[in-house]
Amino acid sequence: MSNRTKLLILFILTIASILFFLLFKLGLHWEYLLTSWDQFTDDVAYAFRNRSNKILAMTIAGTAIAFSTVIFQTVTHNRILTPSIIGLDWLFLLVQTLLIFFLGGKNYAMISNEWMFLISIGTLVAFSIILFKIMLGKEGRSVYFLLLMGIIMGALFNSLSTFMQVLIDPNEFLLAQDKMFASFNNVQVKLLWWALGILIATIAIFFPLIRYLDVLSLGRDQSVNLGISYQRVVQITLIIVAILTALSTALVGPITFLGLLVVNVTYEIFKTYKHSILITGSIFVSIISLAIGQLIVERVFTFSTTLSVIINFIGGIYFIYLLLRGSK
Structure with missing residues (x-):
């Protein structure tokens, strides 16, 4: 089966999962047909509008996470890393x-x-740019040095957050606790259009550089020998990764293992080095995963958990599997 055929199948599955999420048990209150048709239509319209906002948020977040993870793994030459590192x-x-x-x-x-x-996007992007400038400002510094500093800074941020959460009032701690897990249930409509505009603009800016990713996957020496300005392309790519990661995190919250999960599934489906196919396929897989996962959260678990918990649980198991498979 060709990669184009696989992409077409994934596209059809993406549309099907979106429609299934939008229309599944949309008109629950059929008793209104006997009492109030207006009430029935109002309820259906409200439910459809609410689900449409959720699916738009899933599309934006899923696209940003999948896109950023693919190009981040290409730059780092490692398939078990995600931008959250x-x-x-x-x-x-x-x-x-x-x-x-x-x-x-x-x-x-x-x-x-x-x-x-x-505030959230500005802070995350500003921190990323400063970190990239300091860590990669000198020629010859490895990307792995940046990753090491990122892990250290992440541990520092985690410790500071935990320390201050212990000091604040328990009622105020609940506000901070709500931000720990990603949720698609309370996304603001205005933010969706802001996020969509930023997403489209960011991808459009990076689009001319996608053709360089196929060469970048060969390594630093081969990229330089083939005439690519390796340091410049890597820095621009990391800035794009920071913007997209900040966008998805500020919109719905952190989903640590989603990128790792969907991108590695895409690698298994498409045995190719072409990033145009890998990026498109990972976006489709991401949207399908989020739509089906959110439906399970709402219909099976009845909102007793969040989608990020399920994804991180499955992603954590898959991460261990990748480590064990890599060790062999």
Whole structure:
């Protein structure tokens, strides 16, 4: 089976999963047909609008995570790494905890969703750019040196967040706890369009560089010999990774293992080095996973857990499997 055929099948499955999520048991209250047709149509319209917002959030977050993970693994030449290793997830939680700690729960709740979104993205991207500039500013420094510093900074952010969460009021701690897990249930509509605009603009800026990724996957020496400005392309790629990771994290919260899971599944489906196919396929797999996972959260677990918990559980097991398989 050719890669184009596989992409077509994945595209059909993506559309099917979206439609299934949107239409599954949409009209539950059929008793309104006997009493109030207007009430019935209003309920159906509200449910469809709510599900549409969720599926749009899944599409944005899934696309950002899949895209950033593929290009990040290409730059690092490692298929078991995700952008979260830089420490952006813990930095996001630290920013939220700092705001709660210094402003208090009431003032924190008064911050508009738009400002909170911009503060989160701005902080994460600014930290990433500074880290990249310091770690990769000198010629010859390895990307693995950046990853090591990212792990250390992530541990520091985690420790600071935990320390301040112990000090704040228990009621205010619940606000910080809500930010620890990704959720598609309370996404703001205005933020969706902001996030969609940033996503499209970021991918459009990086699009001309996608053709270099096939060469970058060969390694630093081969890329330089083939005439690619390796340091420049790597730095731009990492900045794009930071923007997309910050975007998905600020929109729905941290989903640590989603990128690792969907991208490695894509590698298993498509035995190719072409990133145009890998990126497209991983986006489709990501949207399918999120749509089906959210449906399971709502219909099977009845909102007793969050989608990020399920994904991190499955992704953690798959991560261990990849490590064991790699050791053999």
